[in-house]
Each structure stands twice: as structure tokens, then as C-alpha cells.
Amino acid sequence: MTSPAVPMIPASPPSHLRPIPPRSLPRRVWDRIGWNVALLLEIVAIIVIAQILAGGLTIDGVVIIQPLLNPQFTPPPTQIWDAFSRLADRNLLFDNIWFSLSNFAIGFVLAAIVGIMLGLMLGTISTVRTLLGPVVWVAYATPRVAIAPLIVMWLGFGAESKIVVIFLMAVFPIIINVWVGASSVDQTLLRAGRVFGASNVQLYRKVTLPYILPYTLTGLRLGIARGLIGVVIAEFIGSAAGIGYMIRLLSSEFDLAGALALTLVLMVTANVAMILLDLIRRRLAPWYREGAI
DSSP, X not given: OOOOOOOOOOOOOOGGGSOOOOOOHHHHHHHHHHXXXXXXXXXXXXXXXHHHHHHOEEETTEEEEOOSSOTTXXXXXXXXXXXXXXXXXXXXXXXXXXXXXXXXXXXXXXXXXXXXXHHHHHHHOXXXXXXXXXXXXXXXXXXXXXXXXXXXXXXXXXXXXXXXXXXXXXXXXXXXXXXXXXXXXXXXXXXXXHHXXXXXXXXXXXXXXXXXXXXXXXXHHHHHHHHHHHHHXXXXXXXXXXXXXXXXXXXXXXXXXXXXXXHHHHHHHHHHHHHHHHHHHHHHOTTOOOTTO
């Protein structure tokens, strides 16, 4: 007597062959704006906590929470905003901001041009790497803060010394990152391009430049931060105008609210520059997603 046939249960496909379920609408919205929403909520939370700690909490004339910090040394956000308005009314704000940001723009653009070009040559041309590589590493290891006073003494208290300091602070992160990216290009892609008859210029445009984009963006971001540090350092050492000069002047007068207001201007400037850099990235390379960077 034969046993009854057992129905065959089809095996489930391997996990790498299963279709990816579509993301829900809330998930897609959060992936698109979640970073910005989280940043906004964190900024609001920091402002509220700082206001309560330094200014206390009063409702209808009743003190609910006493200030836990001395507002003379840690001014609350409302006092910082008042100081910002006071500096703007006295015409001490926008001229100094323009002086600093114009110097930063010139120095950073020069650093970006020189850094990207030199980094490409160091990463792709062995002769340039042999001749200039040691010089770049020695200069990169030299503290630019130590030579900033010398630059101010040589070039004076005008805009020229500020631009040179900003350039030196910003150029080396760009050079190093582009150099690393250009030297790590997949050789298989380059050989495949040569097999199909691509010239060196075409290999640069079609293979090398897209490949080093993440490294270049990282270098430019570091250059923005280092360049703004260079703005403050150069103006601290010797200047008659600029944000760094005003921060030093207000700090010597114990106007910490005004000094913090100008420090926040630098923070906003850095973030605006990062946003502009991201917009350029979306235009030039929409395929690249930075993820958590």
C-alpha cells in the first residue's frame, strides 16, 4: 500500500532576493526633513534651558525658578539678543561682519582652488607627490597659530594678513582630503577607461572627480571651520575691525552678552556655508548621499 503524497511547500527565496517593502509615508517624510526638525528642536531646547538657568522663570510676576547661574558671566539668551540689537543700533555690527566675512570668502575660495588642484596632483602624479609631498606634510604639521603673529607683522593690520591666515588655516585640510581621495581611486575603473580609449582628461572628468567628491566635501567642510577660526585668530592678534576684534574689545569691557552675540554670528555663518555647500553638492552630484556626515 503506497503512502499518500505529501504536498511540497515551496521554499522561501533567499533574503537578498526578496523585494524590499516600500517605506511608509511618515518614514519618507522623516528621512527628508528629520535632520532639520531634530536640529530645530535641539536649538529651541538649548535656548529654553539656557534662559531658565541664567534668567530664571517668572510667570505673572511670580518667580517660579530662581537663576542658577550668574547672568553677569553667563548672560541668558534674551540679554544676548538685546546686546545684538544694541550693537546693530550703534552701527558696530554690520561693518565689522562685512570686513570679516569678505576676508573669509576671499581666503576660503583661494584655499579651495589651490587645495583641490594641489591635492589632485599629489594624488595622481608621482613626481609631484615626491617633490611636494614632504613639504605639504611639514607645513600641515606646523601650527598655523604660531606663525599668525608673524604674518600680521609682515603684512600689517589690514585685510591682506587676515586673508593669508585664513588661507593657511583652510587650505591644508582640503589638500590632504583630496590627496587621499585621488590616491585611492579604484585602479580597475581607470584601466577600464583606458581600454575604452579614454584620455587622461576624460579619466579625470568621468572617474577621478566623481570618485573624490566625498573626500572633497569633507575637506571643504573642515576648511570652512578652520577658516573661521583663522578669522578670529588673525583679528585677535592685530586688527582695527572685524568680528574677532569686536569680541576681544567687548570681552575686555566685560560685555559678555555682546561677545556671545558675535560668537553666535560666527556659528550661524558656518552653518549657512555648510548649507550652501550641500546645495552645490546636490547640483553637481545628486547621486551622492552623505548619510550621517
